[in-house]
Amino acid sequence: MTIDSDKIRSDFPILKTEVNGKPLVYLDNGATTQKPQSVIDTIVDYYTHYNSNIHRGAHHLSNLATEAHEEARKTVQSYINAASNREVIFTRGTTEAINLVAFSYGEAFVNPGDDVIVTEMDHHSNFVPWQMICERRGANFRTIPFDKNGNLRLDVFEKLLSEKTRIVAFNHVSNSLGTINPAKRIIKMAHDAGAAVLVDAAQSVQHVEHDVQDLDADFYAFSGHKIYGPTGIGVLYGKESWLDAIPPYQGGGEMIDQVSIEKTTYNKLPFKFEAGTPNIVGPIGLAAAIDYLNTMPFEEIRAYEDDLLEYGREQLLEIEGLTIYGNADQRTSILAFNIEGIHHYDLGTLLDTQGVAVRTGHHCTQPIMTALGISGTVRASLALYNNKEDIDALVSGIQKVRKMLGE
Amino acid sequence: MASIRENQAEIVEDFSFLPQWDERYSYLIELGQKMEPLPEAFKVEDNIVRGCQSTVWLHRECRDGRVILEADSDSLIVKGLAALLMKVFSGQPAEDVLKAELTFFEETGLDKHLSSQRANGLMAMIEQIKTFAVKCAEEK
Ligand SMILES: Cc1ncc(COP(=O)(O)O)c(C=O)c1O
Numbered sequence: 001m002t003i004d005s006d007k008i009r010s011d012f013p014i015l016k017t018e019v020n021g022k023p024l025v026y027l028d029n030g031a032t033t034q035k036p037q038s039v040i041d042t043i044v045d046y047y048t049h050y051n052s053n054i055h056r057g058a059h060h061l062s063n064l065a066t067e068a069h070e071e072a073r074k075t076v077q078s079y080i081n082a083a084s085n086r087e088v089i090f091t092r093g094t095t096e097a098i099n100l101v102a103f104s105y106g107e108a109f110v111n112p113g114d115d116v117i118v119t120e121m122d123h124h125s126n127f128v129p130w131q132m133i134c135e136r137r138g139a140n141f142r143t144i145p146f147d148k149n150g151n152l153r154l155d156v157f158e159k160l161l162s163e164k165t166r167i168v169a170f171n172h173v174s175n176s177l178g179t180i181n182p183a184k185r186i187i188k189m190a191h192d193a194g195a196a197v198l199v200d201a202a203q204s205v206q207h208v209e210h211d212v213q214d215l216d217a218d219f220y221a222f223s224g225h226k227i228y229g230p231t232g233i234g235v236l237y238g239k240e241s242w243l244d245a246i247p248p249y250q251g252g253g254e255m256i257d258q259v260s261i262e263k264t265t266y267n268k269l270p271f272k273f274e275a276g277t278p279n280i281v282g283p284i285g286l287a288a289a290i291d292y293l294n295t296m297p298f299e300e301i302r303a304y305e306d307d308l309l310e311y312g313r314e315q316l317l318e319i320e321g322l323t324i325y326g327n328a329d330q331r332t333s334i335l336a337f338n339i340e341g342i343h344h345y346d347l348g349t350l351l352d353t354q355g356v357a358v359r360t361g362h363h364c365t366q367p368i369m370t371a372l373g374i375s376g377t378v379r380a381s382l383a384l385y386n387n388k389e390d391i392d393a394l395v396s397g398i399q400k401v402r403k404m405l406g407e
Numbered sequence: 408m409a410s411i412r413e414n415q416a417e418i419v420e421d422f423s424f425l426p427q428w429d430e431r432y433s434y435l436i437e438l439g440q441k442m443e444p445l446p447e448a449f450k451v452e453d454n455i456v457r458g459c460q461s462t463v464w465l466h467r468e469c470r471d472g473r474v475i476l477e478a479d480s481d482s483l484i485v486k487g488l489a490a491l492l493m494k495v496f497s498g499q500p501a502e503d504v505l506k507a508e509l510t511f512f513e514e515t516g517l518d519k520h521l522s523s524q525r526a527n528g529l530m531a532m533i534e535q536i537k538t539f540a541v542k543c544a545e546e547k
Contacts, residue, residue: 020428343482345460346436350484353429361460375481376460404433405483 003296003304005387011036011292012385022355025393030175030203030334030381031359032225035289039229042288046281054280055254055271069280072287073270079290080220081211082237086269089236089243090283094202095125097221097236098169100273101198102129104246105167105219109196112138115164117195119144119152119181120371121174124364126200130169139166145371150177150328157186161193168197172204176365176379177326178309178334180208187216196242202226206293206383207305207332212237224282228384229289233282236273243269250275293384301384305333308382312391319398325377335380336363339398342405344376350401351378356394411503414495415511422515431515435487442490445479456531461485463528465535469543474504476536488521488529496536501543504536 009015014034017024026034046068052061054069070085077085091097110116116130120143134141144157152170161168168190172183183199190197198219201210206227212220219242224233248255248266252275257265266272293301312335316322321340338344348360361376362369369376380394409417425431449466456463461482468475476497478489495511496504512518521529 343461343484345482346484350429350432353427353432375462404429405436 003300003384005304005385008385009387011038013037013040015385019355019357020353025354025356025390025397027335027380027382027386027390027394028357028359029383029386030226030363030379032231033206033228033383034385035228035230035285036292038292039285039288043230043281043285046284051281053277065280068284069278072283075287075290076235076283079210079294080205080235080237081213083213084240087237087240087243089238089270089273090278091221091234091236092232092279093223093225093234094200094221095129095223095234097219097234098126098198098200099129100236100249101219101221101238101246102133102169104249104273105196105242106133106137106139108246110134110137110139110166113164114139114166115142115160115162116140117142117144117157117160117165117168117190119146119170120367121146121150121152121177121179121365122169122171122367123175123200123202124366125202126169126171126198127367140164143367144170146177146179146368150174150179150326150331152179152181152186154182154185154189157189161189161195163194165190165193165195168195169200170197171200171202173201173208173332173334174326174365174368175203175334175381176336176363176368176377177328178331178336179326179328180204180330180332182330183209183215183217191216203333208302218242224286224289227286227289228292229286230282233279233286235286240269243273248272248275252276254278305382305384308386308388308391309333309335311388312380312382312394315391315395319395322398325372325374333382335382336377337379338374338377339402342401344378346405347378347398347401350404351394351397354393354397354400356397358394408498411495411499411507415509415514418491418494418511419514422517428520432484432487435491436483437487438490439480439483439486439488442479442486442493443477445477449477450479456528456535461528463489463532465489465532467535467539469501469539469546472501472543472546473498474501474536474540474543478532485528488517489532492532492536501540504540505544509533 012034050061050064052065054066073085073088077088118130131141142160145153187197196218199217201222205222218239220237225231255267255275257267325336344360348358359379450464454464454466456465461480463480466477476493480486
């Protein structure tokens with residue numbers, strides 16, 4: 001293994017922080033990841049040297065900014081292997097990307113009596129927008145359940161699919177269970193039924209395969225801040241044929257071709273979906289994050305993270321009364337659990353006093369919690385810069401909390 | 408009986424003896440554990456205060472213009488926070504509860520530590536207590 005954990009850690013300045021007098025153990029990467037120095041420097045460099053509005057200025061700085069912004073689009077294109085940079089649309093994040101598709105695809109293709117299918121393990125961001133469009137368009141909102149281990153019930157999915165199915169939306173990786181869903185298979189099944197597919201890649205693009213052409217995804221959404229890039233920037237990939245076939249989401253500057261009182265025509269892709277002054281530096285920072293990832297072979301990143309996850313599971317399962325949620329056949333990066341007799345909020349809060357950052361609660365997936373019959377979990381989520389010492393700190397933190405609670 | 412202001416001062420003093428946050432949480436948890444158990448009959452839907460992560464039951468009564476409170480939670484930390492609110496408010500005249508300014512969260516630093524207050528439902532509890540105090544003051 002050539003992943004040099006110490007070197008990687010030294011690239012992320014925040015990891016030297018102390019919290020409550022203890023060294024930070026950051027295990028909340030599913031919520032957001034930390035940023036390497038190169039990303040921070042890139043953002044500072046932009047504002048220090050070439051901040052300017054793009055695509056319109058006839059001046060030097062505007063040209064520099066436009067070039068960097070559009071270069072970033074190509075970096076993203078190459079990372080997800082999109083066929084063209086016209087298929088890469090910058091959004092505010094995964095949530096906005098999904099809302100865009102739900103709205104624009106919904107307007108064009110979802111009609112009364114049609115079916116829209118999502119999964120019971122989807123994040124609210126890939127759940128509520130579809131419910132909303134179903135309500136607007138008079139369509140049926142259908143969901144695929146999962147089994148007790150966190151595997152999607154593809155047998156049920158098979159039965160849900162019909163000629164009425166317009167679109168299937170699912171997360172490639174579940175943020176609450178860590179399940180890696182069989183994306184290629186799901187997409188193939190949906191396509192065979194004549195439905196389009198949106199992949200929520202918020203938790204997958206940084207951990208598992210992310211080749212949109214190989215997956216054959218019609219739409220694919222992710223957030224910069226979960227892949228070591230800045231907040232406020234996300235990506236919607238769409239096949240050009242689909243992006244041409246659906247109407248714009250928002251109107252404004254940048255997205256137009258000609259405007260007159262009688263009629264407005266829209267700009268070509270990707271600008272048709274990028275109304276207003278965009279987040280200019282966001283893509284530039286995101287590209288720096290991707291460049292950083294590209295310094296390591298992805299298979300090695302994946303092997304390192306898998307190894308760490310399995311170590312984490314082994315260590316946690318040694319703890320008495322601990323239940324892990326999410327035991328799917330294929331999984332990544334998420335350790336979700338509860339300990340008998342301890343409320344998840346208490347455990348999370350008390351871990352924080354020891355510098356261990358985890359997330360607690362329902363993780364924006366209330367349907368999952370309902371299905372599991374619990375109110376929430378403690379979730380430790382891993383990133384590239386985590387190591388076995390982080391897991392050990394989590395485990396000893398839990399032991400200490402036990403003592404504090406007089407167990 | 409001590410006033411709301413005096414109760415708050417006492418809490419601030421108690422916390423000042425505990426410089427470490429893990430000690431403070433231990434103290435909160437102890438307060439919660441020492442609280443009189445809430446009768447099952449009071450654990451009804453009407454008494455639930457919606458926090459994001461934990462369930463809080465807040466039972467309110469108005470006796471002779473005074474606000475009487477009892478609480479419970481499935482989270483020990485939240486129960487401890489509820490215990491602090493009981494200590495400050497329970498038994499106080501409704502008018503005083505209405506007028507009271509809560510300063511102890513800031514003075515103990517609890518506000519910063521519990522910055523995701525939505526998660527623990529603290530603000531919702533305070534709101535419920537204040538709303539109830541309005542009714543109680545009118546009853547009198
Ligand atoms: C699976 C999944 N989908 C969507 C989102 C929403 O991402 P964002 O809040 O960055 O738009 C998240 C983030 O928590 C997620 O984990």
